[in-house]
Amino acid sequence: MKNNGLEDVIAAETRLSDVDGEAGRLVIRGVSLDLLVERATYEDAAALLLDGFLERPVTAADLKARLGQARAEVFAHIHTADAALLNLPPVDAMRALIARLPDGEDFETTLRLLAAPAVFLPAVLRLQKGETPVAPTPSLSQSADILAMLDASLPTREQVSALDAYLVTISDHGLNASTFASRVVASTGAGLTSSVLAAISALKGPLHGGAPGPVLDMLDAIGSEDSARTWLGQALDRGERLMGFGHRIYRVRDPRADALKGALAPLVMTGQVDRNRIRLAEAVEQAALAILRERKPDRPLDVNVEFYTALLLDALKFPRAAFTGVFAIGRTVGWIAHAREQALEGRLIRPRSVYIGPLPQAA
Ligand SMILES: CC(=O)SCCNC(=O)CCNC(=O)[C@H](O)C(C)(C)COP(=O)(O)OP(=O)(O)OC[C@H]1O[C@@H](n2cnc3c(N)ncnc32)[C@H](O)[C@@H]1OP(=O)(O)O
Ligand SMILES: O=C([O-])CC(=O)C(=O)O
Numbered sequence: 001m002k003n004n005g006l007e008d009v010i011a012a013e014t015r016l017s018d019v020d021g022e023a024g025r026l027v028i029r030g031v032s033l034d035l036l037v038e039r040a041t042y043e044d045a046a047a048l049l050l051d052g053f054l055e056r057p058v059t060a061a062d063l064k065a066r067l068g069q070a071r072a073e074v075f076a077h078i079h080t081a082d083a084a085l086l087n088l089p090p091v092d093a094m095r096a097l098i099a100r101l102p103d104g105e106d107f108e109t110t111l112r113l114l115a116a117p118a119v120f121l122p123a124v125l126r127l128q129k130g131e132t133p134v135a136p137t138p139s140l141s142q143s144a145d146i147l148a149m150l151d152a153s154l155p156t157r158e159q160v161s162a163l164d165a166y167l168v169t170i171s172d173h174g175l176n177a178s179t180f181a182s183r184v185v186a187s188t189g190a191g192l193t194s195s196v197l198a199a200i201s202a203l204k205g206p207l208h209g210g211a212p213g214p215v216l217d218m219l220d221a222i223g224s225e226d227s228a229r230t231w232l233g234q235a236l237d238r239g240e241r242l243m244g245f246g247h248r249i250y251r252v253r254d255p256r257a258d259a260l261k262g263a264l265a266p267l268v269m270t271g272q273v274d275r276n277r278i279r280l281a282e283a284v285e286q287a288a289l290a291i292l293r294e295r296k297p298d299r300p301l302d303v304n305v306e307f308y309t310a311l312l313l314d315a316l317k318f319p320r321a322a323f324t325g326v327f328a329i330g331r332t333v334g335w336i337a338h339a340r341e342q343a344l345e346g347r348l349i350r351p352r353s354v355y356i357g358p359l360p361q362a363a
Contacts, residue, residue, distance in 0.1 A: 002354060007248065011349070012175055012183060016049060016337050019174040021249035026256065028172055037165050037259045042142045043067070045168040046114065046333045053340035054107050068138030070115035071145060077101070078123045078133050086127050091325040093124045095200045103191030105343065110336055113196050117332055118142055121325040122149035125318075143167060146329065151317060158266040159316055165263035166312055169256045170305065170327060172334030174249070178202040178209065179331075179338050186339035187349040195339040200328050206243070209327040213320040214243040215310035219280060228287035236295055242288050244307030253302045260308035264315060273315040281311050 003009055018027045026033040029048050036045060043060040050058060058066075080100060085093050097120045101112055123133035126149075134149045143163040147155035155163075173179070181202040182195040203209035222231045232242060247254060267273040285303055292301040313323050342349075 005248070011180065012338075012342070014174070014338065014341060015052075016334065016341065017172040017174055019249050021247070021251050024250060024252040024255050026173065033169065033255050033259055037168050037263070040168050041164045042167040042171075042330075045171045049172055049333050049337040050110070050340075053337050053344075054110060056107065058107075064141055065138075066111050067115055067142055068136070068140065068145070070111040071119050071136035071142075072138050074101075074112060074115045074119045075123070075133075075136050078120070078127075081124065081127055086124065090121060090124050090128070090319075090322045091200065091204050091328065093128075094120045094325050094328070095197060097124070098193065098200070099197055101193055103193040105192055105340075109192050113192055113336060114142075114332055117200075117325065117329040118146050119149065121322060121329060122146060124325075125150065125322055126152075147316065156270075156272065158270055158272060162263045162267055162312060163316055166260060166309070166316075166326070167330035169259045169263075170309070170330040172331070172337065176208070177205075179335060182335040182339045183342040184349045186342040187345075187347065189343070192336055192339055196332055196335050199331070199335040203328055203331065204324050209306075209324045209331070211243045211304075211306035212310035212313065212323040212327070215307055216314055216320045216323075218243055219277070219284060219310075222280070222284055225280060225283035228284045229291065232284070232288050232291050236291065242292065244310065245288055245292060245303055246301045247304045250302065250304065251300045254304040256305040257303045257308050260305065260312050264308065264312050267315050273311075277314070278311065281307070 016029060018025075020026075028036055028045070029051070031048070036048075040048070041060065043064045047058055047060040047063050050063075077097060077100060081093065081097060085096050088096065094117055098113070098116050101116060103109070119136055126133050131152075134152045136145050136149060138145075140148060141160065141164075144155055144160045147159055147163060175183075178199040182199040185195040185198045186192075206214060218231075218235075222228050235242065264273065264278065268275060268278060285307060289302065309327070310320070310323065313326055314320065318326055
């Protein structure tokens with residue numbers, strides 16, 4: 001019997017994260033999201049996720065130092081970004097550059113893969129604007145360096161904390177589509193680079209990690225609080241989905257939405273983000289929730305992580321075409337941890353299909 005979209009199928013056991021869709025709770029390696037986001041840097045979360053999945057133990061301080069070196073090494077590949085590659089959308093150009101890196105399953109490969117999107121995305125964005133890429137500063141944290149490479153200046157403390165909060169928040173999320181892709185590839189023994197490339201390919205679709213750019217397009221198109229209800233109603237009349245709403249697992253508000261809203265607050269308080277944009281977003285969110293309740297009374301649809309992702313990444317001055325690439329920077333550690341977990345299990349993932357095509361004609 002076919003299961004549409006594999007809904008509710010259990011395809012893995014994992015020690016990495018648990019998504020409770022009824023309670024609206026996310027736990028990453030035994031730590032609840034709110035605690036993790038309050039206390040952890042990107043390196044803390046990466047060390048937590050990778051614990052036990054590398055050939056040797058690694059601390060957050062180790063990772064910070066090794067990642068700094070890895071970013072410098074990966075930056076040496078930037079010169080291979082030719083005109084054809086730079087004509088691609090940023091996430092595709094980033095993926096193409098990662099595809100040129102060696103495959104493997106060891107710690108060096110892991111470091112290279114964690115560093116690669118963090119270096120390639122800012123470099124591609126600068127090259128696409130006709131600017132020179134900024135070399136990484138190995139002594140900086142991953143978040144601080146990403147922002148420095150993006151903007152050619154040292155970020156503020158609030159900006160670094162906000163990016164850390166984002167990268168931690170989206171570091172892992174159960175068996176989502178891109179993580180499943182990573183595990184399928186890992187189960188064939190193909191190597192971590194191959195797993196990450198498959199995962200990026202799954203992530204970029206608008207139903208998954210491609211949603212936050214369209215969220216910002218929607219806010220721009222709505223323009224003012226007064227227009228929200230009419231605009232959203234017309235979009236639903238056209239059969240469109242409201243980006244940043246709905247989820248396969250959550251039947252209540254995605255807990256990451258409030259984690260990211262909280263991460264935006266210091267930027268708002270210090271005047272580093274346009275308050276009007278936030279006010280408009282809050283009004284659109286309320287209007288969308290009300291209209292979705294009216295139109296889809298049988299299907300609880302609430303805000304998902306992508307709505308406040310759009311606002312946070314916009315506030316950090318990432319262009320909207322790059323949002324999916326920033327998601328990939330944060331999720332790569334989850335993809336790698338899942339790939340390692342799957343590889344340790346040692347069994348090929350190979351479900352069955354039911355043939356519904358024509359049978360051969362009898363002779
Ligand atoms: C990081 C992430 O991946 S988070 C998700 C990011 N994606 C988005 O924000 C895109 C918008 N959201 C969606 O398309 C969906 O909610 C998904 C893809 C995330 C989850 O979809 P599914 O679990 O497959 O839900 P499904 O397709 O079964 O939808 C159930 C019903 O809710 C409706 N629905 C679901 N999401 C939305 C939405 N955002 N806007 C309007 N209606 C929606 C569907 O049209 C469907 O209605 P119907 O039964 O009348 O046909
Ligand atoms: O869990 C999912 O299906 C999608 C999602 O929110 C994520 O990958 O962060």
